[in-house]
Amino acid sequence: MELSEGSISKRALITVRGLVQGVGFRPFVYREAKRCGIKGYVTNTAEGVLIDGEGFLLDAFIAALQSHHPDRARIDSIWSEPAESFGYETFEIRRSIEEGSATAAIPLDTALCRACEAEMDDPKNRRYRYPFINCTDCGPRYTIIQTPPYDRVRTSMKRFTMCPECAAEYSDPESRRYHAEPISCSQCGPKLSFWTSLNHSGWIEAEGDPIESAAKMLREGKIIALKGLGGFHLMCDATNDDTVSELRLRKRRRSKPLAVMFASLDRIRECAAVDEDEAAWIEGEIKPIVILRSRPETILSPHVAPGISRIGAFLPYTPLHRLLFEQIDFPLIATSANRSEEPVIIQKEEIVQRLGDVVDGILDHNRTIVNALDDTVIQVVAGRKVTLRMGRGAAPWSLSLDRRVDLPTLSVGAHQKSAVAVAAEKTVVLGGHIGDLGSLEADGYFDRTINTFKRFYDFTPRRLIGDLHPDYSSSRYMASAAAEEKVTLQHHYAHILACMAEYGLREKVLGFAFDGTGYGENGRMWGGEVLIADVHKYERIFCLRPFALIGGERAVKEPRRIGLALLFERYTLDEVLLMDSPCVEAFLSHEIRQMHHMWVKELNSPKSSSMGRLFDAVASLGGFIQSLDYEGQGGLVMESYVDERPYEPFGFALHEGEIDVSEMIDEIIDIEHKSVDKEAAKKEIAGRFIATVAAMIVRISDEYPDLKVVIGGGVFQNRELIRMVIHGFGDREFYAQRDTPINDGSIALGQVWWGIHNHSVDDSQKLK
Numbered sequence: 145m146e147l148s149e150g151s152i153s154k155r156a157l158i159t160v161r162g163l164v165q166g167v168g169f170r171p172f173v174y175r176e177a178k179r180c181g182i183k184g185y186v187t188n189t190a191e192g193v194l195i196d197g198e199g200f201l202l203d204a205f206i207a208a209l210q211s212h213h214p215d216r217a218r219i220d221s222i223w224s225e226p227a228e229s230f231g232y233e234t235f236e237i238r239r240s241i242e243e244g245s246a247t248a249a250i251p252l253d254t255a256l257c258r259a260c261e262a263e264m265d266d267p268k269n270r271r272y273r274y275p276f277i278n279c280t281d282c283g284p285r286y287t288i289i290q291t292p293p294y295d296r297v298r299t300s301m302k303r304f305t306m307c308p309e310c311a312a313e314y315s316d317p318e319s320r321r322y323h324a325e326p327i328s329c330s331q332c333g334p335k336l337s338f339w340t341s342l343n344h345s346g347w348i349e350a351e352g353d354p355i356e357s358a359a360k361m362l363r364e365g366k367i368i369a370l371k372g373l374g375g376f377h378l379m380c381d382a383t384n385d386d387t388v389s390e391l392r393l394r395k396r397r398r399s400k401p402l403a404v405m406f407a408s409l410d411r412i413r414e415c416a417a418v419d420e421d422e423a424a425w426i427e428g429e430i431k432p433i434v435i436l437r438s439r440p441e442t443i444l445s446p447h448v449a450p451g452i453s454r455i456g457a458f459l460p461y462t463p464l465h466r467l468l469f470e471q472i473d474f475p476l477i478a479t480s481a482n483r484s485e486e487p488v489i490i491q492k493e494e495i496v497q498r499l500g501d502v503v504d505g506i507l508d509h510n511r512t513i514v515n516a517l518d519d520t521v522i523q524v525v526a527g528r529k530v531t532l533r534m535g536r537g538a539a540p541w542s543l544s545l546d547r548r549v550d551l552p553t554l555s556v557g558a559h560q561k562s563a564v565a566v567a568a569e570k571t572v573v574l575g576g577h578i579g580d581l582g583s584l585e586a587d588g589y590f591d592r593t594i595n596t597f598k599r600f601y602d603f604t605p606r607r608l609i610g611d612l613h614p615d616y617s618s619s620r621y622m623a624s625a626a627a628e629e630k631v632t633l634q635h636h637y638a639h640i641l642a643c644m645a646e647y648g649l650r651e652k653v654l655g656f657a658f659d660g661t662g663y664g665e666n667g668r669m670w671g672g673e674v675l676i677a678d679v680h681k682y683e684r685i686f687c688l689r690p691f692a693l694i695g696g697e698r699a700v701k702e703p704r705r706i707g708l709a710l711l712f713e714r715y716t717l718d719e720v721l722l723m724d725s726p727c728v729e730a731f732l733s734h735e736i737r738q739m740h741h742m743w744v745k746e747l748n749s750p751k752s753s754s755m756g757r758l759f760d761a762v763a764s765l766g767g768f769i770q771s772l773d774y775e776g777q778g779g780l781v782m783e784s785y786v787d788e789r790p791y792e793p794f795g796f797a798l799h800e801g802e803i804d805v806s807e808m809i810d811e812i813i814d815i816e817h818k819s820v821d822k823e824a825a826k827k828e829i830a831g832r833f834i835a836t837v838a839a840m841i842v843r844i845s846d847e848y849p850d851l852k853v854v855i856g857g858g859v860f861q862n863r864e865l866i867r868m869v870i871h872g873f874g875d876r877e878f879y880a881q882r883d884t885p886i887n888d889g890s891i892a893l894g895q896v897w898w899g900i901h902n903h904s905v906d907d908s909q910k911l912k
């Protein structure tokens with residue numbers, strides 16, 4: 145590009161806010177400054193990036209910052225203040241300024257880039273086969289930061305002193321590693337080690353090449369722990385039945401699907417159908433776990449994802465994973481190292497202590513993980529990304545506001561899939577997946593995450609926002625923490641608000657919150673709610689007609705109890721006893737009488753309007769599953785029976801604020817009664833049921849043509865439901881979260897979005 149010379153030299157202090165650290169932004173500024181003949185300096189600040197520049201082409205320079213910044217950067221604002229001429233002679237990158245309000249977006253971890261991949265494959269390169277290769281475009285970021293701004297001295301790379309060669313690259317503007325904070329090489333960087341134990345006790349460091357030792361163990365059908373970016377994975381041969389069942393046994397995880405890491409996209413395609421959009425995510429810069437439709441006959445052990453036709457697949461995202469795959473020729477189970485839904489483990493000592501009886505070897509290294517992060521899990525439905533778990537590469541998620549937040553706010557989310565959010569200065573931040581609260585480990589990680597955010601954003605929350613549910617660990621945290629103001633917000637309203645936050649919506653919307661059970665305003669268990677909501681309040685216009693959860697919590701684990709309750713609503717006890725239904729057959733007749741008694745007398749049978757529980761009930765009535773090993777299993781199993789063809793919805797009625805599905809129950813019983821081919825009946829029931837839920841959304845939305853439609857809640861993790869909603873709406877636009885989790889992982893985001901629009905303690909006091 146030819147730039148024309150301006151007539152006057154101008155100087156300005158330029159503040160750039162947004163995602164501008166850890167994305168190669170300063171080197172980019174440096175190159176643009178050179179190109180435009182600008183003198184001065186650029187530096188990271190707590191707020192973003194500050195440029196002091198002077199020259200004839202200052203306007204062109206500022207325009208260039210906006211128009212061709214690195215892809216991974218996100219500019220929220222550029223603010224330029226004119227200054228007196230200073231007479232700089234060069235342009236340089238200066239040390240970061242630590243003072244000021246910390247509002248810069250936290251840089252995110254990135255998977256190994258292609259340029260580094262090529263270097264590590266090149267025997268002539270000095271980083272040939274180096275397990276920690278990275279550059280300004282790739283490598284660890286958030287997981288190694290102690291406090292912003294992002295500089296090596298405030299990361300866990302601080303203890304590794306750069307060798308002269310690395311130091312030269314770091315300060316050479318022409319280098320790909322110019323100011324790449326985690327830069328290192330085999331001379332000066334972190335080191336691998338491999339640990340084994342006899343009888344899972346007394347761990348000793350193995351001699352020889354750690355990667356070779358690990359690969360050997362994997363080939364022998366053993367289980368290892370491997371330190372990734374945000375935590376350890378448990379890994380083993382995904383094609384070996386004995387090994388995978390052994391892992392399930394040791395980890396006490398019966399049937400919840402396990403993620404699989406493959407050497408390449410081609411290898412993934414051998415086991416799953418991958419469309420173009422999915423491929424782009426799989427191979428993209430984050431390399432998240434992508435949930436795909438698995439092929440019927442594959443080399444994978446059936447124990448990887450029993451009973452469902454989905455597979456969570458991803459590619460090696462660090463140089464270390466990649467080197468490991470050079471030595472094996474089978475895909476690996478790569479599941480977070482933890483017990484059930486606890487947080488991911490980040491230290492070797494903790495692996496030894498907590499999972500010492502699960503693993504046979506540990507591939508460790510001495511670059512400390514400062515902030516734990518699980519792998520991100522997404523699925524792509526008709527081109528739309530749906531985030532199921534927000535972690536590595538995607539968290540912390542941040543949003544810049546156009547004005548300052550009145551009250552620094554911390555919101556503590558819900559209970560399962562816990563995450564926290566903060567609003568301070570001009571930023572809203574949602575943290576990554578913590579896990580299900582309620583264990584010592586998870587609650588500890590929850591506390592640590594809050595402290596990390598307090599440190600990152602240098603703030604003390606003056607207001608806390610949590611869920612209405614009194615028994616959540618997060619609610620107990622709130623009760624014991626000090627703050628000027630504590631607010632509780634209804635769970636399903638928070639789901640709608642979370643989606644509004646992601647899209648920056650403030651106006652009145654029509655919201656469908658379809659979820660598991662959450663605390664309602666009236667002390668009841670909600671979960672199938674249609675709300676008209678804005679950022680101040682909501683009105684519940686429809687809900688699923690409440691049905692009994694016979695046995696309370698037990699019904700959540702045993703869908704057959706909910707199926708039975710729905711039958712009791714429609715039929716007499718005698719009719720039910722004689723019924724030809726898989727739900728009825730799952731009980732002995734005296735059990736059915738007992739359940740009926742509980743149902744009639746309303747003994748430990750709380751009523752719920754939860755859509756998640758209706759999914760479970762239909763999973764029972766349709767003979768898909770009668771008791772669950774993990775949350776959402778009913779929906780996942782049914783999903784596996786649905787294909788791309790259109791399905792006729794079952795009947796349902798809308799009256800007096802309730803969605804009544806009685807007609808659907810009759811139709812399901814009828815299909816079963818008439819069916820000869822049980823598998824065909826299952827396909828029909830699954831497809832038509834999901835079509836019914838989509839039809840509810842479309843039919844109600846048709847009554848409100850002027851409102852934006854927002855959907856949210858765990859039920860929308862169902863791929864087929866999203867597909868049918870997209871189809872049902874046709875041209876009408878609707879809002880569903882893409883970058884933040886569509887499930888309880890973003891309750892905290894909804895809470896904080898409400899918080900920043902509903903003002904101070906003082907205001908509420910004035911009303912009195």
Ligand SMILES: [Zn+2]
Nearest residue numbers: 257260279282
């Ligand atoms: Zn790179």
Ligand SMILES: [Zn+2]
Nearest residue numbers: 307310329332
């Ligand atoms: Zn070096």
